Amino acid sequence: MTLTTVEAGAYLHHIHLHSPDPDALAQFYSDTMDMPVIERDGDVIICLGSRRRVLISKGPAKKLAHCAFACRDAIGLRRIHERALQEGLDPRTFSTPLLGPGAFVVRDPDGNQVVFGLAKAVDEVKGGINGPIQHLTLASQDIGAIERFYAGMLGFAVSDRVRSDDGEVMTCFMRSNHEHHTLACFLHRDRSGIDHHSYEAGDFTTIRDWCDRFADRQIKLIWGPGRHAPGNNIFIFIVDPDGNWIEVSAELEVVYDRPVREWPHVERTLNMWGDGLMRA
Structure with missing residues (x-):
């Protein structure tokens, strides 16, 4: 392919x-x-x-x-x-x-x-805390169709899948470059749309700086700090006023050439350090 x-x-x-x-x-x-x-x-x-x-x-x-x-x-x-x-x-x-x-x-x-x-040259704001926009995660009731579209028809690469005990794909992580995922999809039984979007902090110290910024604004973390198993990245989550989940993560795996990894649908896959937010 x-x-x-x-x-x-x-x-x-x-x-x-x-x-x-x-x-x-x-x-x-x-x-x-x-x-x-x-x-x-x-x-x-x-x-x-x-x-x-x-x-x-x-x-x-x-x-x-x-x-x-x-x-x-x-x-x-x-x-x-x-x-x-x-x-x-x-x-x-x-x-x-x-x-x-x-x-x-x-x-x-x-x-x-x-x-x-192609990106248009614009006068971007300089300085501030490091955090390029890095990936989007979709919510879908049909992950198979989403994977066939992005990987099968557009040429994204699948990095990892998470499967339930009966083999159903619950999550698919796909990449459009060498970062572990720039697009992912979680199974949601009741809706489609956005699951979350994410910004890359680079390292754990910068995640600390983001947490301090959120604390200054009295914005609580809804999840994390934790570490995902697929992608191996450290993460925190907050929520915006409309209910959109926002992730800030660091140390995301870089993938060059390896087989697709399969993970069990358990809390430890979502968070090796603690509780997992199970979507379905």
Whole structure:
């Protein structure tokens, strides 16, 4: 199977969230996540930090307007577009203020819009705590369909799966470059959409700095510190005003060439240090 997206060196560039109160959500990301509102593009609010970007517009809570992956170069972008055409995914031209000309969008089986493009040069905010946006995790009632779409049709690579005792896939971790996962999916029996999105801290000391920042704002951790087994990363979680889970993690595994690992669906897989938040 050709790893078209991995070969393109794609990385999660930004996400676009819907919110019933876009201004309030933008204020949260501006202050709590150190991502100042830099401008408005029509009804879209652009929050921009140091290598972390979130767009926000009016809509239902916990709803993904789109996620966007940037490619290393135009050759890689063209190859993903060609692959999408070959797979009958109907790629269409897409405009977003953070990507340059040539961006396109496809829809996954749950209706999520997935955009590929080339990063546009913007005057990003410098300084602050390290924390590039790193991965998006989806909620889905059909993980098999999600894996077939991203890995089977777009050329992501599967790094790990978590299975129940009867063999059902509960979680799938996929990568678009050498980071263990830039996209993942948890089985949710009752909904589809976003499970969480994550920012890379780099090391445990920086996670401490994020915790201190959250404490200054009286924002409690809802999970962690802990360590995931798949990916081996240290993590903490908070929740935004709309109920979106936000992860800050560090020391994520780098994958070059190894078989897909299979893990049991138990708390220790989700958190080797303590309690696990079981989705299904």
